[in-house]
Amino acid sequence: MRRLTWFNVTALTLGFAFLYIPIVILVIYSFNASKLVTVWAGFSTKWYFELMRNEAFLNAAWVTLKVALASSTAATVLGTMAAYVMVRGGRFFGRTLFSGMIYAPLVMPEVITGLSLLLLFIAVGLERGVFTVVLAHTTFSMCFVSIVVSSRLATFDRSIEEAALDLGCTPFDAFRSVTLPIIAPAVISGWLLAFTLSLDDLVIASFTTGPASTTLPIRIFSSIRLGVSPEINALSTILIALVTIGVITASLVSKRAIMRQRAEEQRAAAT
């Protein structure tokens, strides 16, 4: 008996109001003419122009984008390899340790990951900057990628891959022309996840970065520690808009893919 009782409607309304009202308020006040964030003084877009002139934020955004692109790409390659090893690798020495190292970073407090990586970089004498942040982000997001990819790898029919091998493909060819296209959606969503994790990270980046390469979250954090500012509201609005467009596009694309797949299956069944 799935029915929408008054209880369910109230729960959904209140729940989504709780989730979205703070964000909506944040967006509305980014168009506030007043410097005081909590007092409405008419519509204005001046904070967006202020933001465009703020070198510190623009530089930080550029650093963050570079870090996110590099680390999510590296994490996708490493994470896909790790997933393949976990699902198809068979038995090898230290397999338990390997899967432990894949799962542990997912639940590790960021302060510990950040601290331990910083101590490593200092111990080996690596100068901190964009490169060390990329290494740190790659390490924790490759684990997220490998979880996403391995759940896809575990459910698909292995016999297709074996058929390719029987027909004379090398293992690498079989992976490239059979396995990779099938797991591609999972690889792409893994990449997107790694990318957003990197864009969003404050704690690990604070530990592993150097003075010359401040990322956007670090810049935002040090500015909002002093209180709310309309410029940050404007910046937040831009970021929220980008994420919303991204998520909606992704869900529409995947919905269309599912519909197309269903239509093809029906056509195949009809013939």
Next chain:
Amino acid sequence: MNLRRLILIAIPYLWLLLFFLIPFGIVLKISLSETAIAIPPYTPTLDLSAGWQGFTAYLSELDFDNFSFLAEDDLYWKAFLSSLTISVVSTLLTLAVGFPIAYGMANAPEEWRPSLMVLVILPFWTSFLIRVYAWMGILSQGGLLNQFLIWTGLIDTPLTILNTNTAVYIGIVYTYLPFMVLPIYATLEKLDNSLLEAAEDLGCSRIQAFWLVTAPLSRPGVIAGCFLVFIPVLGEFVIPSLLGGSGTLMIGKVLWEEFFTNRDWPVASAVAVVLLLILIIPITLFQRNQQAQREADE
């Protein structure tokens, strides 16, 4: 074992050893060292050029002073205890807020459900920092919540909410809500409706049917959701430092300040080791719950 397979295994394996396991070894090592005014700010440092003798000399200098320091100074005790309390209370609060949402979603018409899912996931993709920041403007003294409450006539003088533990709870429930809603929704969605119908046919009221059928069957999702909130909240840094006040003690914040403000690396490392030891229990329980659920699904 061919060479290709070896390389495929070796690359991610070595990466994780180098950037995950070895750093922990270093944290453990430094937690057993002493603070010093030097670069790096601790002693002893391992001198590999001195060979085996250097290594034994190094080992003899290690001690547990930092850990006994943690045990003696009640700041750390209080921080660990208050982190645990905040994590437990906020997990229960998130459950109280999240369960009705998941229940409502599972009972919504089928064609709504994908959109409702996207609505729950969307905030999760939005920056964590921004979602915490959104509450700063709402909860402050002259903030919108106080303006609203004064306007309705409920209160005369503005309440102090920002920089208290209440603000921390609101922030945690808000940011971790998707982690609670999604696993509960996943179990409720799979629930066989005929069981509820049978219960009602046999004379249960709807509330009885909920307690006798829905509640026990949703337990795996509830447990998973609780762990997914509890574990990260225990080491949380951003929420207590932005929404909490000077009285909000959380271990993630203490570790951060020990490291960045006091520059006491050995104590920060010791705090990290203890936090990790505390986390092992819930993490093991969580893994066991997931394992049991996977087996039940098969």
